[in-house]
Amino acid sequence: MAPEKRVTIRDVALAAGVSPGTVSRAMNDSPLVNEDTHRRIMRVVEELDYTPNVVARRLSLGKTLAVGVIVPFFTRPSVSERLNGVVSLLATSQYDLVIHNIETPEQRASCLTEIPFNEQADGILSISLTPTDAEAERLAEADLPMVLIDGDHPALKGVHHQVTVDDVAGGEATTRYLIELGHTKIGFVGDHHDNPFNFTSSRDRYVGYQRALREADIPVRAEYLEENQHGRRLARESARHLLALDDRPTAIFAASDTQAVGVLEAAREAGLGVPDELSVVGYDDVEIADILGLTTRRQLLFESGRRGVELLLQTLENPGTERVFETLPTELIVRETTAPPQG
Amino acid sequence: MAPEKRVTIRDVALAAGVSPGTVSRAMNDSPLVNEDTHRRIMRVVEELDYTPNVVARRLSLGKTLAVGVIVPFFTRPSVSERLNGVVSLLATSQYDLVIHNIETPEQRASCLTEIPFNEQADGILSISLTPTDAEAERLAEADLPMVLIDGDHPALKGVHHQVTVDDVAGGEATTRYLIELGHTKIGFVGDHHDNPFNFTSSRDRYVGYQRALREADIPVRAEYLEENQHGRRLARESARHLLALDDRPTAIFAASDTQAVGVLEAAREAGLGVPDELSVVGYDDVEIADILGLTTRRQLLFESGRRGVELLLQTLENPGTERVFETLPTELIVRETTAPPQG
DNA sequence: GTGAGCGTTGCAATCGGTTGAATTAAACCG
DNA sequence: CGGTTTAATTCAACCGATTGCAACGCTCAC
Structure with a gap:
C-alpha cells in the first residue's frame, strides 16, 4: 500500500x-x-x-545491456520495415533498444560522432547511413561493435559487420529489364546524388542504370536524370520535367517506390496512360507498390534489419567474431506499370 | 592510439x-x-x-534519464506517425527513448505489467493501448509518470496524462457526413471489437456510427457490420462480404485508412465504380489516403505524440503537475471517394 | 590428530558518478 | 585582533549490483 x-x-x-x-x-x-x-x-x-536494478547491474558489469540504433527518417516505409526487423529480433534478447532518429544533417553528424562514444550502448546499429572517410576513421577508434545495415564503408576497421544490397547491380538489372522491354528512352528520378546525409542508394542505382545503358549501347542523356530531395511531391515535380521534354522518356526508373508514386501522379496529370504510354518502375517493394500495382525491385528490408541484429548479438556474445559483409539479393516484381513502349 | x-x-x-x-x-x-x-x-x-558515464550518473541520481515507449505494431503508418511526434520532441531533451514494440497479446501483457516496474525508465508513454481495469490498478501502483496517447482509462490514478481523440464523436460525425450525402445503407469495416489487444478505436467509431444512424432514424443492420483482424487484405475480404449482400451498402465506412484501401480493392474487384456506385471513407488520413484520393477523417497523429511527450517531460521536471486529459480534434477531409448515392 | 582439499559463503573493493557534511581559507566587522 | 560569516573545496558515504579473495566447516587420508 x-x-x-x-x-x-x-x-x-x-x-x-x-x-x-x-x-x-x-x-x-x-x-x-x-x-x-x-x-x-x-x-x-x-x-x-x-x-x-538494471542500472546498477550495468554499472557493475560495465555493460549497458542496450544497443543503439541510428536511423534516418524512420517513418519512411522502407526504413521502418528494416527497423521492424531489428525490433523483432532484439525483443527476444536481453538488450534494450535506444532509438536515435535523424532528420537533419546536424543530427546525423552528432549521432555518428557522439553516440558511439558516450557509453550508452554495447553496440550500434546504423541503418541506411554511409559514413564518410573521416567518420569511418573516428568510428574505428570507438571500437564498439557496430553493424551497418544498408550502408557500407570499405575501410571500416574493427568489429564492424555490414548487411547491404548491391544497389549498383540492382539498378543495372532493373534498367536492363526496361531495355529488354524495348525501351531506349529511360528517365531516372532520384535523390540528390550529392546530399548532406550522404545517402548513396539512389546514386548507386543510377550508376547501375548508366552501366546497363552503356552495355546496350544506349547513350546516357543528362536531361533524363532528375535529382531532387526525397519525397513523393518532389518526385512528382521531377517527373513533370521529364514528361515535358520534347523527346520525353517512355519509361521512368524511380529510385524508390515513394518516388515512383510521384511519377505515377505526374503521369496521370499529364494524361499519360501507364503502362501504355509510360512505364514506371520503383525500388523497395513496400506496401504502396502492391496497392498501386507498381513494378518494382524488391529488397529484403525486414530481413536486413533482422540479420543485422543477429550479427550484432553474435559479436556481443562472442567478441572474437570475424567481420561479415553480406549482400542480400534483390528481385524484380513485375506488376502493372511496365510494358513495351508504344508503337 | x-x-x-x-x-x-x-x-x-x-x-x-x-x-x-x-x-x-x-x-x-x-x-x-x-x-x-x-x-x-x-x-x-x-x-x-x-x-x-551516463550509467553511473543514473545510478547515482536514481533516475534513468530514459523514457519507455510501449507501442503496438509501430510499422503501421498511423502508429509510426505518432511515434514520429514522440521522437521529434524527445530528441531535444536529455532523455533517451527505449522502444518496446508489441506484436502479440503476450507481449502486450508483459510490457504493461513489467516495464513500469523494472526501473528502466523515468516515465512511460503508451501509444494506442487501453489498459484493462486490472492493468490500470496495477499501473497505478507503480506510481511512475505515464502518458497514454490514443488510449484511455477513466480510473487511472496517479500521475497519468491522456491525449486522446474522441473516437465515438469522430465515428458519429463521419457517418453523419455519409447520411447527409443521402446514404442510408452504410456498411462498416473494422477490427474485431473484442480483441486480445484491447484496441478500442474501431469499436468506438462503430458506436458513433450507430449513434448517427439512430439519430437519423436509420435502422442499424447487423449484416452491415464486418469485423476482422486489422489489415488491408482482411478488410478486402470483409468488404467482399458486404458487397455480395443482396441489399448491398451504397457506402462503406472503414475504421482506418488501411482498411479503406482494402475496401477500395474489393470495389474494384466487384466492378463497382467509386464513388458513383460505392462511397468509401476512411479514418486517420495517412499518406496513402492522399495518394489514393480517399475521403477520410484526419486525426492529429504527429501532434498527439508530440503533445504526449510534452506532458511527460513536464511531469518529470515538475512532479506536482496536475493530471491532464486532452482530446484532440478531428477533421473530415473530403476527397474523391465519396458522393451521393446513385439514382 | 593434523593437514589437504573441496564446496560454500562472507567480506570488501569496485564500477563512476553525486551530494551532504566537514573543513579550510579568505573576508569582514566591531 | 579575535570572532564570525561566507565562499570554495575536500571528504566520504552512497546508489545497487558484481566478483576476486579470504575464510569457514567438513570430509577424508595418512
Whole structure:
C-alpha cells in the first residue's frame, strides 16, 4: 500500500539470512551456491517480488545491456520495415533498444560522432547511413561493435559487420529489364546524388542504370536524370520535367517506390496512360507498390534489419567474431506499370 | 592510439588538481564552484575529451534519464506517425527513448505489467493501448509518470496524462457526413471489437456510427457490420462480404485508412465504380489516403505524440503537475471517394 | 590428530558518478 | 585582533549490483 521503497539485493539477503554476494550469485545461477540456499533465496525473491536494478547491474558489469540504433527518417516505409526487423529480433534478447532518429544533417553528424562514444550502448546499429572517410576513421577508434545495415564503408576497421544490397547491380538489372522491354528512352528520378546525409542508394542505382545503358549501347542523356530531395511531391515535380521534354522518356526508373508514386501522379496529370504510354518502375517493394500495382525491385528490408541484429548479438556474445559483409539479393516484381513502349 | 581506457571524473580531477566532487559540480554548473576553477576544469574536460558515464550518473541520481515507449505494431503508418511526434520532441531533451514494440497479446501483457516496474525508465508513454481495469490498478501502483496517447482509462490514478481523440464523436460525425450525402445503407469495416489487444478505436467509431444512424432514424443492420483482424487484405475480404449482400451498402465506412484501401480493392474487384456506385471513407488520413484520393477523417497523429511527450517531460521536471486529459480534434477531409448515392 | 582439499559463503573493493557534511581559507566587522 | 560569516573545496558515504579473495566447516587420508 505505502509507497514502499524498492526492494534491493540487501533486503533479500537479510530476509534469506545470507550475504548480498550470495544472492547475486544465486540470481545469476552461479554454480557456486548450494542448491538449498539457492532455492531458499529464490523463494524470498518471489515473496519480496525482487527484481535486480538494471542500472546498477550495468554499472557493475560495465555493460549497458542496450544497443543503439541510428536511423534516418524512420517513418519512411522502407526504413521502418528494416527497423521492424531489428525490433523483432532484439525483443527476444536481453538488450534494450535506444532509438536515435535523424532528420537533419546536424543530427546525423552528432549521432555518428557522439553516440558511439558516450557509453550508452554495447553496440550500434546504423541503418541506411554511409559514413564518410573521416567518420569511418573516428568510428574505428570507438571500437564498439557496430553493424551497418544498408550502408557500407570499405575501410571500416574493427568489429564492424555490414548487411547491404548491391544497389549498383540492382539498378543495372532493373534498367536492363526496361531495355529488354524495348525501351531506349529511360528517365531516372532520384535523390540528390550529392546530399548532406550522404545517402548513396539512389546514386548507386543510377550508376547501375548508366552501366546497363552503356552495355546496350544506349547513350546516357543528362536531361533524363532528375535529382531532387526525397519525397513523393518532389518526385512528382521531377517527373513533370521529364514528361515535358520534347523527346520525353517512355519509361521512368524511380529510385524508390515513394518516388515512383510521384511519377505515377505526374503521369496521370499529364494524361499519360501507364503502362501504355509510360512505364514506371520503383525500388523497395513496400506496401504502396502492391496497392498501386507498381513494378518494382524488391529488397529484403525486414530481413536486413533482422540479420543485422543477429550479427550484432553474435559479436556481443562472442567478441572474437570475424567481420561479415553480406549482400542480400534483390528481385524484380513485375506488376502493372511496365510494358513495351508504344508503337 | 592505444585503446586508452575511458576517461573518468577522477582523471579530470587529477589533471585539474581538484577533487572529483568539484568536477562533478562544475559539470553540472553548480553555483558552488568558483568561476576560475570552473573554467580550468572545463578546459581539462575539453583536453581529455571527457564525457560523464551516463550509467553511473543514473545510478547515482536514481533516475534513468530514459523514457519507455510501449507501442503496438509501430510499422503501421498511423502508429509510426505518432511515434514520429514522440521522437521529434524527445530528441531535444536529455532523455533517451527505449522502444518496446508489441506484436502479440503476450507481449502486450508483459510490457504493461513489467516495464513500469523494472526501473528502466523515468516515465512511460503508451501509444494506442487501453489498459484493462486490472492493468490500470496495477499501473497505478507503480506510481511512475505515464502518458497514454490514443488510449484511455477513466480510473487511472496517479500521475497519468491522456491525449486522446474522441473516437465515438469522430465515428458519429463521419457517418453523419455519409447520411447527409443521402446514404442510408452504410456498411462498416473494422477490427474485431473484442480483441486480445484491447484496441478500442474501431469499436468506438462503430458506436458513433450507430449513434448517427439512430439519430437519423436509420435502422442499424447487423449484416452491415464486418469485423476482422486489422489489415488491408482482411478488410478486402470483409468488404467482399458486404458487397455480395443482396441489399448491398451504397457506402462503406472503414475504421482506418488501411482498411479503406482494402475496401477500395474489393470495389474494384466487384466492378463497382467509386464513388458513383460505392462511397468509401476512411479514418486517420495517412499518406496513402492522399495518394489514393480517399475521403477520410484526419486525426492529429504527429501532434498527439508530440503533445504526449510534452506532458511527460513536464511531469518529470515538475512532479506536482496536475493530471491532464486532452482530446484532440478531428477533421473530415473530403476527397474523391465519396458522393451521393446513385439514382 | 593434523593437514589437504573441496564446496560454500562472507567480506570488501569496485564500477563512476553525486551530494551532504566537514573543513579550510579568505573576508569582514566591531 | 579575535570572532564570525561566507565562499570554495575536500571528504566520504552512497546508489545497487558484481566478483576476486579470504575464510569457514567438513570430509577424508595418512
